[in-house]
Amino acid sequence: QQPVQSPQAVILREGEDAVINCSSSKALYSVHWYRQKHGEAPVFLMILLKGGEQKGHEKISASFNEKKQQSSLYLTASQLSYSGTYFCGTANTGNQFYFGTGTSLTVIP
Amino acid sequence: NAGVTQTPKFQVLKTGQSMTLQCAQDMNHEYMSWYRQDPGMGLRLIHYSVGAGITDQGEVPNGYNVSRSTTEDFPLRLLSAAPSQTSVYFCASSYLGLGEAFFGQGTRLTVV
Numbered sequence: 001q002q003p004v005q006s007p008q009a010v011i012l013r014e015g016e017d018a019v020i021n022c023s024s025s026k027a028l029y030s031v032h033w034y035r036q037k038h039g040e041a042p043v044f045l046m047i048l049l050k051g052g053e054q055k056g057h058e059k060i061s062a063s064f065n066e067k068k069q070q071s072s073l074y075l076t077a078s079q080l081s082y083s084g085t086y087f088c089g090t091a092n093t094g095n096q097f098y099f100g101t102g103t104s105l106t107v108i109p
Numbered sequence: 110n111a112g113v114t115q116t117p118k119f120q121v122l123k124t125g126q127s128m129t130l131q132c133a134q135d136m137n138h139e140y141m142s143w144y145r146q147d148p149g150m151g152l153r154l155i156h157y158s159v160g161a162g163i164t165d166q167g168e169v170p171n172g173y174n175v176s177r178s179t180t181e182d183f184p185l186r187l188l189s190a191a192p193s194q195t196s197v198y199f200c201a202s203s204y205l206g207l208g209e210a211f212f213g214q215g216t217r218l219t220v221v
Binding site: 002008034044087089 | 209
């Protein structure tokens with residue numbers, strides 16, 4: 001039930017780009033993305049409700065391919081503040097909401 | 110705005126003890142849920158509720174009970190704590206199951 005994320009961890013230098021992928025074995029009705037700083041609660045970034053939908057949030061955007069049951073998060077021109085663990089979250093028909101395994105992102109100067 | 114209030118922040122239990130983690134939200138959200146977070150495993154759904162009087166199991170419900178007597182409160186009970194329940198627990202709420210989830214600050218539980 002839990003979606004799988006890749007990569008598990010990534011280290012970037014400031015200004016570099018990254019892509020985080022989220023894949024589910026179940027049909028998806030929505031995809032959420034969250035970021036969690038160390039020792040804190042996850043914080044909502046964005047939600048995608050339609051297949052093929054792309055959304056943006058500053059320099060962070062995401063896409064949702066409903067047919068492939070996949071979503072990707074794009075981080076461009078990374079900043080130090082982007083460091084943290086990123087989770088995708090997916091909902092199925094049963095009102096159950098599952099989070100992915102997480103991707104640790106570290107941005108270094 | 111208080112949002113989601115989760116208590117306690119830290120707790121140490123002995124094996125076999127019971128306790129209740131409290132979760133309250135003031136946003137009138139129907140959907141509330143409990144997750145546990147373990148290193149390398151992300152956030153795993155324990156139990157969830159779509160409204161007062163309605164609860165259901167997530168992917169790791171064993172050893173945990175929940176109830177939802179009001180819209181605001183969704184406590185999580187550990188009936189007989191085990192070392193395998195050592196984890197960080199998060200409560201979350203959203204307007205609908207598909208909406209933005211708001212999280213409590215988490216409870217770091219250690220069972221010895």
